[in-house]
Amino acid sequence: MSKIDQYIQAATRDNTRQSYQAAVRHFEFEWGGFLPATADNISNYLAAYAETLSINTLRQRLAALAQWHISQGFPDPTKSPVVRKVFRGIQALHPARKKQARPLQLDQLEQVVKWLNGSIDAACHSGDRQKELRYVRDKALLLVGFWRGFRGDELVRLRIEHIEVEHGKGMTCYLSQTKGDRHYKGTSFKTPALSRLCPVEAYLEWTKVSQLTSGPVFRAIDRWGHIDNRGLHQDSLVPIFRTILQNAGITDVERYSGHSLRRGFANWTNSNNWDIKTLMEYVGWKNIQSAIRYIDSADPYSQRRIESGLKKGDK
Template sequence: MSKLDQYIEAATRDNTRQSYRAAIEHFEVQWKGMLPATADGVARYLAEYADTLAVGTLRQRLAALAQWHTAQGFPDPTKAPIVRQAMRGIRALHPAQEKQAKPLQLDELERVVGTLDRAVDAARRGSDRAGELRNLRDKSLILLGFWRGFRSDELSRLRVEHVEASAGEGISCFLGRTKGDRQNLGTTFRAPALSRLCPVDAYLDWVGAAQLTSGPVYRAIDRWGHVGENGLHIDSIAPLLRAMLKNAGLAAAGAYSGHSLRRGFANWAASDGWDVKSLMEYVGWRDIKSALRYLDASVSFAKDRMEHGVLRRVHELDRL
Protein backbone atom coordinates (compact mmCIF):
# COMPACT_ATOMS: atom_id res chain seq x y z
CA MET A 1 0.00 0.00 0.00
CA SER A 2 1.40 3.39 -1.00
CA LYS A 3 1.63 6.31 1.42
CA LEU A 4 -1.20 8.03 -0.47
CA ASP A 5 -3.40 4.93 -0.09
CA GLN A 6 -2.60 4.86 3.64
CA TYR A 7 -3.72 8.46 4.08
CA ILE A 8 -6.88 7.90 2.04
CA GLU A 9 -7.72 4.82 4.10
CA ALA A 10 -7.06 6.71 7.34
CA ALA A 11 -9.62 9.33 6.32
CA THR A 12 -12.41 6.78 6.84
CA ARG A 13 -13.03 5.20 10.21
CA ASP A 14 -12.50 1.44 10.48
CA ASN A 15 -16.05 0.69 11.59
CA THR A 16 -17.44 2.80 8.73
CA ARG A 17 -15.27 0.94 6.21
CA GLN A 18 -16.40 -2.43 7.54
CA SER A 19 -20.09 -1.51 7.56
CA TYR A 20 -19.86 -0.10 4.02
CA ARG A 21 -18.18 -3.28 2.76
CA ALA A 22 -20.92 -5.37 4.37
CA ALA A 23 -23.60 -3.16 2.79
CA ILE A 24 -22.13 -3.49 -0.71
CA GLU A 25 -21.82 -7.25 -0.24
CA HIS A 26 -25.47 -7.44 0.83
CA PHE A 27 -26.55 -5.50 -2.25
CA GLU A 28 -24.47 -7.59 -4.68
CA VAL A 29 -24.47 -11.06 -3.15
CA GLN A 30 -27.69 -11.43 -1.19
CA TRP A 31 -29.95 -9.27 -3.34
CA LYS A 32 -28.06 -10.05 -6.58
CA GLY A 33 -27.86 -6.37 -7.49
CA MET A 34 -25.63 -5.06 -10.26
CA LEU A 35 -22.98 -2.39 -9.80
CA PRO A 36 -22.94 0.32 -10.96
CA ALA A 37 -26.60 0.47 -9.98
CA THR A 38 -29.50 2.37 -11.47
CA ALA A 39 -31.84 4.55 -9.45
CA ASP A 40 -34.68 2.14 -10.16
CA GLY A 41 -32.56 -0.77 -8.94
CA VAL A 42 -31.72 1.01 -5.69
CA ALA A 43 -35.40 1.86 -5.12
CA ARG A 44 -36.41 -1.78 -5.68
CA TYR A 45 -33.69 -2.87 -3.26
CA LEU A 46 -35.10 -0.56 -0.59
CA ALA A 47 -38.62 -1.86 -1.20
CA GLU A 48 -37.43 -5.46 -0.91
CA TYR A 49 -36.02 -4.94 2.60
CA ALA A 50 -38.27 -2.16 3.90
CA ASP A 51 -40.25 -4.48 6.17
CA THR A 52 -37.25 -6.40 7.53
CA LEU A 53 -34.52 -3.77 7.96
CA ALA A 54 -34.68 -0.68 10.16
CA VAL A 55 -34.88 2.73 8.50
CA GLY A 56 -31.46 3.58 9.96
CA THR A 57 -29.98 0.45 8.37
CA LEU A 58 -31.48 1.36 4.99
CA ARG A 59 -29.97 4.85 5.26
CA GLN A 60 -26.59 3.27 5.98
CA ARG A 61 -26.98 1.03 2.90
CA LEU A 62 -27.71 4.10 0.77
CA ALA A 63 -24.64 5.87 2.15
CA ALA A 64 -22.49 2.86 1.26
CA LEU A 65 -23.88 2.72 -2.27
CA ALA A 66 -23.38 6.46 -2.70
CA GLN A 67 -19.78 6.20 -1.51
CA TRP A 68 -19.04 3.27 -3.85
CA HIS A 69 -20.37 5.05 -6.92
CA THR A 70 -18.58 8.30 -6.10
CA ALA A 71 -15.28 6.51 -5.47
CA GLN A 72 -15.57 4.62 -8.77
CA GLY A 73 -16.44 7.74 -10.75
CA PHE A 74 -20.06 6.78 -11.49
CA PRO A 75 -23.15 8.97 -11.03
CA ASP A 76 -24.73 8.53 -7.60
CA PRO A 77 -28.13 6.80 -8.07
CA THR A 78 -29.15 7.30 -4.43
CA LYS A 79 -29.83 11.00 -5.06
CA ALA A 80 -32.50 10.29 -7.68
CA PRO A 81 -36.10 11.40 -6.95
CA ILE A 82 -37.43 7.82 -7.05
CA VAL A 83 -35.02 6.76 -4.31
CA ARG A 84 -35.88 9.76 -2.13
CA GLN A 85 -39.60 9.09 -2.62
CA ALA A 86 -39.13 5.43 -1.74
CA MET A 87 -37.40 6.36 1.52
CA ARG A 88 -40.15 8.83 2.41
CA GLY A 89 -42.76 6.14 1.84
CA ILE A 90 -40.83 3.61 3.92
CA ARG A 91 -40.55 6.06 6.81
CA ALA A 92 -44.30 6.70 6.60
CA LEU A 93 -45.34 3.02 6.48
CA HIS A 94 -42.68 1.63 8.81
CA PRO A 95 -42.24 4.19 11.60
CA ALA A 96 -39.96 3.01 14.35
CA GLN A 97 -39.09 4.49 17.69
CA GLU A 98 -35.39 5.11 18.08
CA LYS A 99 -33.82 2.58 20.45
CA GLN A 100 -31.79 4.14 23.21
CA ALA A 101 -29.42 2.68 25.73
CA LYS A 102 -30.56 2.49 29.33
CA PRO A 103 -28.79 5.32 31.23
CA LEU A 104 -26.54 4.34 34.11
CA GLN A 105 -27.74 6.16 37.22
CA LEU A 106 -25.35 7.63 39.79
CA ASP A 107 -26.47 5.24 42.54
CA GLU A 108 -25.89 2.34 40.16
CA LEU A 109 -22.42 3.67 39.39
CA GLU A 110 -21.70 3.80 43.14
CA ARG A 111 -22.86 0.23 43.52
CA VAL A 112 -20.66 -1.02 40.68
CA VAL A 113 -17.59 0.85 41.95
CA GLY A 114 -18.16 -0.52 45.45
CA THR A 115 -18.25 -4.05 44.06
CA LEU A 116 -15.05 -3.42 42.08
CA ASP A 117 -13.28 -1.98 45.14
CA ARG A 118 -14.15 -5.07 47.18
CA ALA A 119 -12.95 -7.30 44.35
CA VAL A 120 -9.62 -5.43 44.22
CA ASP A 121 -9.14 -5.89 47.97
CA ALA A 122 -9.98 -9.59 47.76
CA ALA A 123 -7.59 -10.07 44.82
CA ARG A 124 -4.76 -8.39 46.70
CA ARG A 125 -5.34 -10.54 49.79
CA GLY A 126 -5.28 -13.63 47.60
CA SER A 127 -2.25 -12.49 45.56
CA ASP A 128 -4.44 -12.62 42.44
CA ARG A 129 -2.56 -10.32 40.11
CA ALA A 130 -4.95 -10.83 37.17
CA GLY A 131 -8.01 -10.13 39.31
CA GLU A 132 -6.48 -7.00 40.80
CA LEU A 133 -5.55 -5.57 37.42
CA ARG A 134 -8.84 -6.47 35.78
CA ASN A 135 -10.92 -4.78 38.47
CA LEU A 136 -8.69 -1.68 38.55
CA ARG A 137 -9.04 -1.40 34.77
CA ASP A 138 -12.81 -1.80 34.92
CA LYS A 139 -13.13 0.80 37.68
CA SER A 140 -11.11 3.32 35.69
CA LEU A 141 -13.05 2.61 32.50
CA ILE A 142 -16.51 3.01 34.03
CA LEU A 143 -15.64 6.13 36.04
CA LEU A 144 -13.85 7.94 33.22
CA GLY A 145 -16.49 6.83 30.74
CA PHE A 146 -19.28 8.17 32.95
CA TRP A 147 -17.81 11.50 34.08
CA ARG A 148 -16.54 12.34 30.59
CA GLY A 149 -19.57 10.97 28.74
CA PHE A 150 -17.32 8.92 26.47
CA ARG A 151 -18.59 6.60 23.76
CA SER A 152 -17.28 3.03 23.50
CA ASP A 153 -15.03 3.84 20.56
CA GLU A 154 -13.49 6.78 22.42
CA LEU A 155 -12.67 4.63 25.43
CA SER A 156 -11.13 1.99 23.18
CA ARG A 157 -8.92 4.58 21.42
CA LEU A 158 -7.55 6.41 24.45
CA ARG A 159 -3.75 6.31 24.62
CA VAL A 160 -1.58 6.77 27.69
CA GLU A 161 0.69 9.31 26.01
CA HIS A 162 -2.35 11.46 25.25
CA VAL A 163 -3.68 11.47 28.81
CA GLU A 164 -2.46 13.80 31.56
CA ALA A 165 -3.70 13.14 35.08
CA SER A 166 -2.81 14.88 38.32
CA ALA A 167 -4.12 13.58 41.64
CA GLY A 168 -6.39 16.07 43.37
CA GLU A 169 -6.59 18.27 40.26
CA GLY A 170 -7.93 16.68 37.13
CA ILE A 171 -7.42 14.69 33.95
CA SER A 172 -7.23 15.66 30.28
CA CYS A 173 -7.62 13.22 27.40
CA PHE A 174 -6.74 14.03 23.80
CA LEU A 175 -8.46 12.14 20.99
CA GLY A 176 -7.25 12.61 17.44
CA ARG A 177 -10.76 12.12 16.09
CA THR A 178 -14.27 12.01 17.46
CA LYS A 179 -17.70 11.49 15.92
CA GLY A 180 -18.38 15.21 15.51
CA ASP A 181 -14.83 16.07 14.41
CA ARG A 182 -15.16 15.58 10.66
CA GLN A 183 -11.85 17.32 9.93
CA ASN A 184 -9.92 15.10 12.40
CA LEU A 185 -8.51 18.15 14.17
CA GLY A 186 -8.54 16.41 17.53
CA THR A 187 -10.30 17.28 20.77
CA THR A 188 -9.12 17.50 24.39
CA PHE A 189 -11.58 16.37 27.05
CA ARG A 190 -11.07 17.36 30.69
CA ALA A 191 -12.60 16.14 33.93
CA PRO A 192 -11.95 17.31 37.50
CA ALA A 193 -10.75 15.24 40.43
CA LEU A 194 -13.64 14.37 42.77
CA SER A 195 -13.88 13.56 46.46
CA ARG A 196 -15.81 10.38 45.61
CA LEU A 197 -16.05 8.19 42.53
CA CYS A 198 -12.98 9.98 41.22
CA PRO A 199 -12.00 9.24 37.61
CA VAL A 200 -8.53 10.72 38.16
CA ASP A 201 -7.56 8.47 41.06
CA ALA A 202 -9.03 5.44 39.31
CA TYR A 203 -7.01 6.15 36.16
CA LEU A 204 -3.76 6.66 38.09
CA ASP A 205 -4.31 3.48 40.10
CA TRP A 206 -4.86 1.48 36.91
CA VAL A 207 -1.96 2.74 34.80
CA GLY A 208 0.34 2.60 37.84
CA ALA A 209 -0.54 -1.00 38.66
CA ALA A 210 -0.31 -2.04 35.00
CA GLN A 211 2.92 -0.03 34.56
CA LEU A 212 1.65 1.62 31.39
CA THR A 213 3.71 4.43 29.87
CA SER A 214 2.43 4.43 26.29
CA GLY A 215 -0.07 2.75 24.03
CA PRO A 216 -3.77 2.02 24.59
CA VAL A 217 -5.12 2.81 28.04
CA TYR A 218 -7.61 -0.06 28.30
CA ARG A 219 -6.33 -3.51 27.33
CA ALA A 220 -7.05 -7.20 27.76
CA ILE A 221 -5.53 -9.04 30.72
CA ASP A 222 -4.85 -12.78 30.59
CA ARG A 223 -5.35 -15.21 33.47
CA TRP A 224 -1.73 -14.86 34.56
CA GLY A 225 -2.00 -11.09 34.92
CA HIS A 226 -0.18 -10.18 31.71
CA VAL A 227 -1.45 -6.94 30.17
CA GLY A 228 -1.92 -7.10 26.40
CA GLU A 229 -0.34 -4.76 23.89
CA ASN A 230 -3.51 -3.92 21.97
CA GLY A 231 -6.45 -1.88 23.16
CA LEU A 232 -9.85 -3.35 23.91
CA HIS A 233 -11.97 -3.67 20.79
CA ILE A 234 -14.93 -1.32 20.58
CA ASP A 235 -17.33 -4.29 20.52
CA SER A 236 -15.96 -5.58 23.84
CA ILE A 237 -16.84 -2.44 25.84
CA ALA A 238 -20.59 -3.08 26.10
CA PRO A 239 -20.23 -6.74 27.20
CA LEU A 240 -17.61 -5.65 29.73
CA LEU A 241 -19.96 -3.01 31.12
CA ARG A 242 -22.83 -5.50 31.33
CA ALA A 243 -20.59 -7.95 33.20
CA MET A 244 -19.71 -5.24 35.73
CA LEU A 245 -23.38 -4.42 36.27
CA LYS A 246 -24.33 -8.08 36.59
CA ASN A 247 -21.57 -8.71 39.14
CA ALA A 248 -22.87 -5.75 41.15
CA GLY A 249 -26.32 -7.34 41.24
CA LEU A 250 -28.08 -4.82 38.99
CA ALA A 251 -31.25 -6.12 37.40
CA ALA A 252 -31.62 -6.20 33.61
CA ALA A 253 -27.89 -5.72 33.00
CA GLY A 254 -28.48 -6.72 29.37
CA ALA A 255 -30.42 -3.49 28.76
CA TYR A 256 -27.24 -1.41 29.08
CA SER A 257 -24.81 -0.65 26.28
CA GLY A 258 -21.68 1.37 25.65
CA HIS A 259 -23.86 4.50 25.37
CA SER A 260 -25.27 3.96 28.88
CA LEU A 261 -22.37 5.88 30.41
CA ARG A 262 -22.89 8.87 28.12
CA ARG A 263 -26.65 8.88 28.64
CA GLY A 264 -26.21 8.37 32.36
CA PHE A 265 -23.96 11.39 32.71
CA ALA A 266 -26.25 13.54 30.55
CA ASN A 267 -29.27 12.66 32.67
CA TRP A 268 -27.39 13.23 35.91
CA ALA A 269 -26.10 16.62 34.71
CA ALA A 270 -29.59 17.69 33.59
CA SER A 271 -31.17 16.66 36.90
CA ASP A 272 -28.37 18.48 38.74
CA GLY A 273 -29.26 21.75 37.03
CA TRP A 274 -26.80 21.99 34.14
CA ASP A 275 -28.11 24.18 31.34
CA VAL A 276 -28.17 22.85 27.79
CA LYS A 277 -25.28 25.02 26.60
CA SER A 278 -22.95 23.89 29.40
CA LEU A 279 -23.87 20.24 28.88
CA MET A 280 -23.32 20.46 25.13
CA GLU A 281 -19.92 22.10 25.56
CA TYR A 282 -18.77 19.57 28.16
CA VAL A 283 -19.89 16.45 26.29
CA GLY A 284 -19.04 17.78 22.84
CA TRP A 285 -22.42 17.88 21.13
CA ARG A 286 -22.66 20.19 18.14
CA ASP A 287 -26.44 20.56 17.99
CA ILE A 288 -29.25 20.53 20.53
CA LYS A 289 -31.01 17.57 18.87
CA SER A 290 -28.05 15.36 19.72
CA ALA A 291 -28.18 16.49 23.34
CA LEU A 292 -31.92 16.02 23.79
CA ARG A 293 -31.78 12.47 22.40
CA TYR A 294 -29.73 11.51 25.44
CA LEU A 295 -32.05 13.03 28.03
CA ASP A 296 -34.95 11.22 29.65
CA ALA A 297 -38.26 13.04 29.66
CA SER A 298 -38.30 12.92 33.45
CA VAL A 299 -35.26 15.16 33.68
CA SER A 300 -35.40 17.01 30.37
CA PHE A 301 -35.36 20.76 30.20
CA ALA A 302 -38.85 20.66 28.72
CA LYS A 303 -40.19 19.62 32.14
CA ASP A 304 -38.93 22.82 33.77
CA ARG A 305 -40.46 24.90 31.00
CA MET A 306 -43.80 23.11 31.36
CA GLU A 307 -43.83 23.56 35.14
CA HIS A 308 -43.00 27.24 34.75
CA GLY A 309 -45.82 27.66 32.25
CA VAL A 310 -48.35 25.88 34.48
CA LEU A 311 -47.44 27.98 37.52
CA ARG A 312 -47.59 31.19 35.51
CA ARG A 313 -51.08 30.26 34.31
CA VAL A 314 -52.19 29.57 37.90
CA HIS A 315 -50.94 33.01 38.97
CA GLU A 316 -52.78 34.62 36.06
CA LEU A 317 -56.03 32.90 37.05
CA ASP A 318 -55.58 33.91 40.68
CA ARG A 319 -55.46 37.56 39.64
CA LEU A 320 -58.77 37.33 37.79
Protein backbone atom coordinates in the same frame (compact mmCIF):
# COMPACT_ATOMS: atom_id res chain seq x y z
CA MET B 1 -0.57 0.09 0.05
CA SER B 2 0.59 3.36 -1.51
CA LYS B 3 0.83 6.59 0.47
CA ILE B 4 -2.20 7.94 -1.38
CA ASP B 5 -4.22 4.86 -0.39
CA GLN B 6 -3.06 5.27 3.21
CA TYR B 7 -4.23 8.88 3.29
CA ILE B 8 -7.56 7.99 1.67
CA GLN B 9 -8.07 5.24 4.24
CA ALA B 10 -7.16 7.56 7.11
CA ALA B 11 -9.82 10.04 5.97
CA THR B 12 -12.55 7.62 7.04
CA ARG B 13 -13.02 6.40 10.58
CA ASP B 14 -12.32 2.69 11.06
CA ASN B 15 -15.81 1.75 12.24
CA THR B 16 -17.43 3.71 9.39
CA ARG B 17 -15.19 2.05 6.82
CA GLN B 18 -15.91 -1.41 8.22
CA SER B 19 -19.67 -0.86 8.32
CA TYR B 20 -19.65 0.47 4.74
CA GLN B 21 -17.68 -2.55 3.54
CA ALA B 22 -20.16 -4.87 5.26
CA ALA B 23 -23.07 -3.02 3.64
CA VAL B 24 -21.61 -3.36 0.15
CA ARG B 25 -20.95 -7.09 0.75
CA HIS B 26 -24.57 -7.50 1.85
CA PHE B 27 -25.82 -5.85 -1.34
CA GLU B 28 -23.58 -7.95 -3.59
CA PHE B 29 -23.40 -11.36 -1.99
CA GLU B 30 -26.48 -11.76 0.20
CA TRP B 31 -28.95 -10.00 -2.03
CA GLY B 32 -27.16 -10.74 -5.30
CA GLY B 33 -26.86 -7.20 -6.59
CA PHE B 34 -24.38 -5.97 -9.19
CA LEU B 35 -22.10 -2.97 -8.98
CA PRO B 36 -22.26 -0.38 -10.37
CA ALA B 37 -25.99 -0.43 -9.63
CA THR B 38 -28.95 1.32 -11.23
CA ALA B 39 -31.66 3.25 -9.43
CA ASP B 40 -34.05 0.33 -10.03
CA ASN B 41 -31.55 -2.09 -8.47
CA ILE B 42 -31.29 0.07 -5.36
CA SER B 43 -35.06 0.47 -5.14
CA ASN B 44 -35.61 -3.29 -5.36
CA TYR B 45 -32.94 -3.85 -2.71
CA LEU B 46 -34.69 -1.44 -0.34
CA ALA B 47 -38.06 -3.09 -0.99
CA ALA B 48 -36.60 -6.54 -0.30
CA TYR B 49 -35.44 -5.56 3.19
CA ALA B 50 -38.05 -2.93 4.09
CA GLU B 51 -39.77 -5.22 6.60
CA THR B 52 -36.68 -6.81 8.13
CA LEU B 53 -34.13 -4.01 8.45
CA SER B 54 -34.56 -0.81 10.45
CA ILE B 55 -34.80 2.60 8.82
CA ASN B 56 -31.40 3.53 10.23
CA THR B 57 -29.83 0.37 8.81
CA LEU B 58 -31.35 1.02 5.37
CA ARG B 59 -30.13 4.60 5.53
CA GLN B 60 -26.63 3.36 6.35
CA ARG B 61 -26.78 0.89 3.43
CA LEU B 62 -27.69 3.72 1.07
CA ALA B 63 -24.80 5.83 2.36
CA ALA B 64 -22.38 2.94 1.81
CA LEU B 65 -23.59 2.31 -1.72
CA ALA B 66 -23.43 6.03 -2.50
CA GLN B 67 -19.86 6.19 -1.21
CA TRP B 68 -18.84 3.16 -3.31
CA HIS B 69 -20.19 4.67 -6.53
CA ILE B 70 -18.66 8.09 -5.90
CA SER B 71 -15.25 6.65 -4.97
CA GLN B 72 -15.26 4.48 -8.12
CA GLY B 73 -16.18 7.40 -10.38
CA PHE B 74 -19.75 6.30 -11.15
CA PRO B 75 -22.96 8.36 -10.88
CA ASP B 76 -24.65 7.94 -7.51
CA PRO B 77 -27.95 6.03 -8.07
CA THR B 78 -29.11 6.50 -4.46
CA LYS B 79 -29.91 10.16 -5.17
CA SER B 80 -32.39 9.39 -7.93
CA PRO B 81 -36.05 10.41 -7.43
CA VAL B 82 -37.33 6.82 -7.47
CA VAL B 83 -34.94 5.71 -4.71
CA ARG B 84 -35.85 8.72 -2.58
CA LYS B 85 -39.58 8.02 -3.01
CA VAL B 86 -39.18 4.33 -2.15
CA PHE B 87 -37.24 5.21 0.99
CA ARG B 88 -39.86 7.78 2.07
CA GLY B 89 -42.57 5.20 1.45
CA ILE B 90 -40.77 2.67 3.66
CA GLN B 91 -40.51 5.30 6.39
CA ALA B 92 -44.26 5.93 6.14
CA LEU B 93 -45.33 2.28 6.16
CA HIS B 94 -42.72 0.94 8.58
CA PRO B 95 -42.14 3.67 11.17
CA ALA B 96 -39.74 2.66 13.89
CA ARG B 97 -39.66 3.90 17.44
CA LYS B 98 -36.16 4.97 18.27
CA LYS B 99 -34.63 2.83 21.03
CA GLN B 100 -32.35 4.52 23.50
CA ALA B 101 -29.99 2.99 25.98
CA ARG B 102 -31.06 3.33 29.60
CA PRO B 103 -28.91 5.93 31.39
CA LEU B 104 -26.72 4.70 34.24
CA GLN B 105 -27.77 6.67 37.30
CA LEU B 106 -25.33 7.96 39.90
CA ASP B 107 -26.60 5.61 42.62
CA GLN B 108 -26.12 2.69 40.26
CA LEU B 109 -22.60 3.87 39.48
CA GLU B 110 -21.92 3.97 43.22
CA GLN B 111 -23.31 0.45 43.60
CA VAL B 112 -21.11 -0.90 40.81
CA VAL B 113 -17.95 0.84 42.01
CA LYS B 114 -18.57 -0.44 45.55
CA TRP B 115 -18.81 -3.98 44.17
CA LEU B 116 -15.67 -3.48 42.06
CA ASN B 117 -13.71 -2.17 45.07
CA GLY B 118 -14.70 -5.24 47.08
CA SER B 119 -13.77 -7.50 44.20
CA ILE B 120 -10.38 -5.79 43.80
CA ASP B 121 -9.64 -6.29 47.50
CA ALA B 122 -10.66 -9.96 47.31
CA ALA B 123 -8.52 -10.55 44.20
CA CYS B 124 -5.48 -8.91 45.85
CA HIS B 125 -5.97 -10.97 49.02
CA SER B 126 -6.14 -14.22 47.04
CA GLY B 127 -3.31 -13.25 44.69
CA ASP B 128 -5.50 -13.51 41.59
CA ARG B 129 -3.63 -11.21 39.21
CA GLN B 130 -6.05 -11.69 36.31
CA LYS B 131 -9.12 -10.66 38.32
CA GLU B 132 -7.32 -7.75 39.93
CA LEU B 133 -6.33 -6.36 36.54
CA ARG B 134 -9.79 -6.84 35.11
CA TYR B 135 -11.62 -5.20 38.00
CA VAL B 136 -9.22 -2.24 38.20
CA ARG B 137 -9.53 -1.73 34.42
CA ASP B 138 -13.31 -1.94 34.57
CA LYS B 139 -13.47 0.60 37.39
CA ALA B 140 -11.38 3.09 35.39
CA LEU B 141 -13.42 2.37 32.26
CA LEU B 142 -16.69 3.18 34.02
CA LEU B 143 -15.57 6.26 35.94
CA VAL B 144 -13.67 7.88 33.07
CA GLY B 145 -16.51 7.06 30.66
CA PHE B 146 -19.20 8.44 32.98
CA TRP B 147 -17.60 11.65 34.26
CA ARG B 148 -16.18 12.55 30.86
CA GLY B 149 -19.34 11.59 28.94
CA PHE B 150 -17.29 9.71 26.36
CA ARG B 151 -18.70 7.67 23.52
CA GLY B 152 -17.60 4.06 23.30
CA ASP B 153 -15.29 4.66 20.36
CA GLU B 154 -13.64 7.55 22.21
CA LEU B 155 -12.96 5.38 25.26
CA VAL B 156 -11.22 2.67 23.25
CA ARG B 157 -9.11 5.25 21.38
CA LEU B 158 -7.66 6.87 24.50
CA ARG B 159 -3.86 6.61 24.62
CA ILE B 160 -1.65 6.95 27.67
CA GLU B 161 0.80 9.29 25.95
CA HIS B 162 -2.10 11.63 25.18
CA ILE B 163 -3.25 11.92 28.79
CA GLU B 164 -1.78 14.43 31.21
CA VAL B 165 -2.54 14.21 34.94
CA GLU B 166 -2.28 17.07 37.41
CA HIS B 167 -2.48 15.47 40.84
CA GLY B 168 -5.38 16.68 42.94
CA LYS B 169 -6.84 18.74 40.10
CA GLY B 170 -7.65 16.57 37.12
CA MET B 171 -6.47 15.14 33.85
CA THR B 172 -6.57 16.16 30.20
CA CYS B 173 -7.37 13.58 27.53
CA TYR B 174 -6.47 14.41 23.93
CA LEU B 175 -8.23 12.74 21.01
CA SER B 176 -6.92 13.36 17.52
CA GLN B 177 -10.45 13.02 16.13
CA THR B 178 -13.98 12.95 17.48
CA LYS B 179 -17.34 12.47 15.80
CA GLY B 180 -17.95 16.21 15.48
CA ASP B 181 -14.38 17.02 14.45
CA ARG B 182 -14.66 16.95 10.67
CA HIS B 183 -11.41 18.84 10.12
CA TYR B 184 -9.15 16.65 12.27
CA LYS B 185 -8.15 19.48 14.56
CA GLY B 186 -8.09 17.25 17.63
CA THR B 187 -9.84 17.94 20.92
CA SER B 188 -8.66 18.04 24.54
CA PHE B 189 -11.13 16.95 27.22
CA LYS B 190 -10.53 17.94 30.84
CA THR B 191 -11.76 15.68 33.63
CA PRO B 192 -11.71 16.87 37.26
CA ALA B 193 -10.38 14.98 40.26
CA LEU B 194 -13.29 14.26 42.62
CA SER B 195 -13.66 13.57 46.33
CA ARG B 196 -15.35 10.23 45.55
CA LEU B 197 -15.96 8.11 42.47
CA CYS B 198 -12.87 9.82 41.10
CA PRO B 199 -12.01 9.10 37.45
CA VAL B 200 -8.46 10.45 37.83
CA GLU B 201 -7.67 8.19 40.79
CA ALA B 202 -9.19 5.20 38.96
CA TYR B 203 -7.08 5.93 35.86
CA LEU B 204 -3.87 6.24 37.91
CA GLU B 205 -4.69 3.00 39.77
CA TRP B 206 -5.12 1.20 36.45
CA THR B 207 -1.86 2.44 34.92
CA LYS B 208 -0.01 1.57 38.14
CA VAL B 209 -1.39 -1.96 38.41
CA SER B 210 -1.05 -2.65 34.68
CA GLN B 211 2.38 -0.95 34.47
CA LEU B 212 1.39 0.53 31.13
CA THR B 213 3.33 3.59 30.05
CA SER B 214 2.21 4.08 26.44
CA GLY B 215 -0.31 2.88 23.90
CA PRO B 216 -4.05 2.27 24.33
CA VAL B 217 -5.39 2.83 27.84
CA PHE B 218 -8.05 0.12 27.88
CA ARG B 219 -7.07 -3.35 26.63
CA ALA B 220 -8.21 -6.95 26.70
CA ILE B 221 -6.92 -9.23 29.47
CA ASP B 222 -6.72 -12.98 28.88
CA ARG B 223 -7.40 -15.75 31.40
CA TRP B 224 -3.73 -15.84 32.42
CA GLY B 225 -3.60 -12.13 33.19
CA HIS B 226 -1.74 -11.10 30.05
CA ILE B 227 -2.61 -7.62 28.80
CA ASP B 228 -3.08 -7.28 25.03
CA ASN B 229 -0.92 -4.79 23.15
CA ARG B 230 -3.95 -3.54 21.27
CA GLY B 231 -6.83 -1.49 22.61
CA LEU B 232 -10.27 -2.94 23.25
CA HIS B 233 -12.49 -3.18 20.20
CA GLN B 234 -15.56 -0.97 20.40
CA ASP B 235 -17.86 -3.99 19.93
CA SER B 236 -16.47 -5.59 23.09
CA LEU B 237 -17.54 -2.69 25.32
CA VAL B 238 -21.22 -3.61 25.59
CA PRO B 239 -20.58 -7.24 26.73
CA ILE B 240 -17.97 -6.01 29.23
CA PHE B 241 -20.27 -3.26 30.50
CA ARG B 242 -23.29 -5.55 30.90
CA THR B 243 -21.22 -8.21 32.67
CA ILE B 244 -19.99 -5.63 35.19
CA LEU B 245 -23.53 -4.40 35.86
CA GLN B 246 -24.95 -7.89 36.21
CA ASN B 247 -22.21 -8.97 38.62
CA ALA B 248 -22.86 -5.85 40.68
CA GLY B 249 -26.57 -6.65 40.99
CA ILE B 250 -28.04 -4.28 38.40
CA THR B 251 -31.16 -5.73 36.75
CA ASP B 252 -32.31 -5.61 33.11
CA VAL B 253 -28.72 -5.24 31.90
CA GLU B 254 -29.76 -5.82 28.28
CA ARG B 255 -31.25 -2.31 28.33
CA TYR B 256 -27.83 -0.76 28.93
CA SER B 257 -25.13 -0.09 26.35
CA GLY B 258 -21.97 1.95 25.97
CA HIS B 259 -24.18 5.04 25.55
CA SER B 260 -25.58 4.49 29.05
CA LEU B 261 -22.54 6.23 30.56
CA ARG B 262 -22.89 9.28 28.33
CA ARG B 263 -26.66 9.45 28.86
CA GLY B 264 -26.22 8.90 32.58
CA PHE B 265 -23.83 11.82 32.87
CA ALA B 266 -26.08 14.07 30.78
CA ASN B 267 -29.03 13.22 33.01
CA TRP B 268 -26.97 13.84 36.15
CA THR B 269 -25.97 17.31 34.92
CA ASN B 270 -29.59 18.07 34.04
CA SER B 271 -30.81 17.11 37.51
CA ASN B 272 -28.05 19.24 39.03
CA ASN B 273 -29.06 22.36 37.13
CA TRP B 274 -26.30 22.55 34.53
CA ASP B 275 -27.42 24.77 31.69
CA ILE B 276 -27.43 23.20 28.26
CA LYS B 277 -24.59 25.40 26.97
CA THR B 278 -22.26 24.27 29.76
CA LEU B 279 -23.12 20.62 29.12
CA MET B 280 -22.51 21.02 25.38
CA GLU B 281 -19.11 22.62 25.97
CA TYR B 282 -18.09 19.95 28.47
CA VAL B 283 -19.12 16.94 26.38
CA GLY B 284 -18.27 18.45 23.00
CA TRP B 285 -21.67 18.60 21.33
CA LYS B 286 -21.86 21.06 18.45
CA ASN B 287 -25.64 21.45 18.28
CA ILE B 288 -28.35 21.54 20.90
CA GLN B 289 -30.35 18.65 19.41
CA SER B 290 -27.46 16.27 20.07
CA ALA B 291 -27.50 17.23 23.73
CA ILE B 292 -31.27 17.05 24.15
CA ARG B 293 -31.41 13.51 22.77
CA TYR B 294 -29.28 12.36 25.71
CA ILE B 295 -31.28 14.08 28.44
CA ASP B 296 -34.31 12.51 30.09
CA SER B 297 -36.52 14.87 31.98
CA ALA B 298 -36.28 14.44 35.74
CA ASP B 299 -40.10 14.58 35.71
CA PRO B 300 -40.99 12.78 32.44
CA TYR B 301 -44.76 12.90 32.95
CA SER B 302 -44.65 16.49 34.27
CA GLN B 303 -46.41 15.23 37.38
CA ARG B 304 -44.73 17.64 39.77
CA ARG B 305 -45.45 20.63 37.55
CA ILE B 306 -49.11 19.73 37.14
CA GLU B 307 -49.58 18.94 40.83
CA SER B 308 -47.91 22.24 41.71
CA GLY B 309 -50.39 24.04 39.47
CA LEU B 310 -53.32 22.16 41.02
CA LYS B 311 -52.24 23.20 44.52
CA LYS B 312 -52.05 26.85 43.45
CA GLY B 313 -55.53 26.56 41.97
CA ASP B 314 -56.92 25.24 45.26
CA LYS B 315 -55.95 28.39 47.13
